[in-house]
Amino acid sequence: MLMQNNYDYIIIGAGCAGLSLAYRLLNKSHTVCIIESSDDINKRNKLWSFWDTYETPFNHLIKKKWKNLLISNENESIKINCEDYNYQSISSLDFNNFILDKINTSSNIDILFSLEVKKIVKKNSDVVVITDKDEYFCSHVFDSRPNNKKTFMKQQFFGxxxxxxxxxxxxxxxxxxxxxxxxxxxxxxxxxxxxxNMALIESTFFSCNEEKKLLNKEYINEYMREKYGDKAYIIEKTEFGSIPMDIGINSLSEQFITKIGSFSGATRASTGYTFINIQRQVDHLIKIIPNIQKNKINTHFHKFILRKMDSIFLRIISRNPDYMKNALMDLFRTSSHKAQIRFLSDMPSIFDIMKIIFYLPKLKFLLYALGIREKNDK
Incomplete structure (x- = not known):
């Protein structure tokens, strides 16, 4: 523990992005301070799920892996083979505690809780992070805080x-x-x-409107009755979340501030998947961190064509959600599951993208790409 006011780097926010970056900086020559607004980051305990498409240093924290996934509607079920890219989950509680334990015994990282950042200013050669209690100095800031921009659509869930x-x-x-x-x-x-005898069951909406009235225990209980009849069960805990799904987030760094995490574009707009993109993002930052002030770094990993496709997907979902459900069923029924997984994980090859486009309804997607809506769309 350093317990000082002057550091090489300051990380704002001890969420997935902030802690992932801090983990890569453990016991390095740089001094680091993490500033977190809450008093206990484990109040936000969530489950992060993703495909095994990218090597991370957190494989030992994986709670469960699945080699098969199911996508279904009232008429059909399609099994997705994930043997090459297992679907897996990590508890944010396990993730947080693992990294916090490392930080507590590190020689170069401090973490400060219950501090609200009011302003970040440049003063001579220093960057000054002004909080509600004190001022902290550094050469560069990594900021994972959300912005105030209103997002087009949110993934809202109750689990x-x-x-x-x-x-x-x-x-x-x-x-x-x-x-x-x-x-x-x-x-x-x-x-x-x-x-x-243990499962997470989530009710999920992709919506431009607030759907809290439809996200509740009553829905889960009704689902359990319909699916499993009178089988006895208890609800051990619940979780609610709202993930911004916005392809327009500006992730370009300022000269002395680099945005990281969901609000830097690490969340895939059309799916909400974030964990792997954050790991890719911080690995990239670690490679260029010695010269970070000399570069205006774009930490947005989505290629132009993926952002364009995300935009089309979200617009169709907002205006004709039932059509999009059927289009996705058709896609999973006909195209390569490996290509689908790489596409959903935001790591497709150009050939994967071509395969996905080939199996999508081309006329509908072309009309939306050109900004033309059909008569039966809202």
């Missing part, structure tokens, strides 16, 4: 951790998207079984 008395879940098969018949809503259930 319940279910523990059943009997073995009712298939723990080798996760339900990736179980589309429902809620009219004019892009809604699906998402089920991750950790064992035969």
């Amino acid at each position: 319940a951790y279910i523990k059943s008395k009997e073995d009712i879940f298939d723990d080798n098969l996760a339900a990736f998207m179980e589309f429902t018949t809620i009219k004019n809503k892009f809604h699906f259930n998402y089920i991750l079984p950790f064992s035969k």
